[in-house]
Amino acid sequence: MPYIQKDDKKDLDKSIKAIATALRVGDFRGKLNYSLNSIFVSLIEAKGMSYHLVNDFIGVLECAKLEAYRRVAAPYEDSKIVANGDIFHPSHLIINNCLSCGLQDKTFSVKGLCKVCVLKAAGFDDNTLTITPYDADIEDLSKNKSA
Ligand SMILES: [Zn+2]
Numbered sequence: 347m348p349y350i351q352k353d354d355k356k357d358l359d360k361s362i363k364a365i366a367t368a369l370r371v372g373d374f375r376g377k378l379n380y381s382l383n384s385i386f387v388s389l390i391e392a393k394g395m396s397y398h399l400v401n402d403f404i405g406v407l408e409c410a411k412l413e414a415y416r417r418v419a420a421p422y423e424d425s426k427i428v429a430n431g432d433i434f435h436p437s438h439l440i441i442n443n444c445l446s447c448g449l450q451d452k453t454f455s456v457k458g459l460c461k462v463c464v465l466k467a468a469g470f471d472d473n474t475l476t477i478t479p480y481d482a483d484i485e486d487l488s489k490n491k492s493a
Contacts, residue, residue, distance in 0.1 A: 348413060382407070 369377050386403050393399055443450050445458035455464050462472075 348410065 365381055389399060389403065441454060441458055444454060444460035444463055446463040447460060449460045449462065451460050454460060459467065
């Protein structure tokens with residue numbers, strides 16, 4: 347969760363700007379890896395070596411990776427699918443459970459919803475025995491015919 351409070355950012359932004367500026371020159375990969383692991387060493391020196399610290403640090407790296415993927419890489423890749431075409435056929439994207447309620451089924455709407463969830467989204471609930479708008483339409487049609 348990189349969305350920390352403004353006051354917490356103030357303490358870090360000047361240092362981050364200096365590192366980011368240094369990373370812009372040449373190949374950033376080794377320098378970024380060095381920066382991250384130097385921060386890790388500093389945390390180990392300050393807090394003492396423990397599995398808890400290793401686990402937390404690796405967990406933060408993993409979450410930072412996932413957030414960068416979710417917010418930057420995935421939308422970029424989606425734009426490339428639109429520009430250059432997809433390689434996954436719809437049959438490769440088969441789902442077995444409703445994306446809303448989790449019901450296991452074989453048929454889903456384009457949005458991945460089961461029949462029950464499609465009906466609920468259209469305003470019907472579990473207790474609906476008749477489709478009132480449809481019945482009303484038929485009544486209206488029969489009135490028009492007899493008139
Ligand atoms: Zn459902």
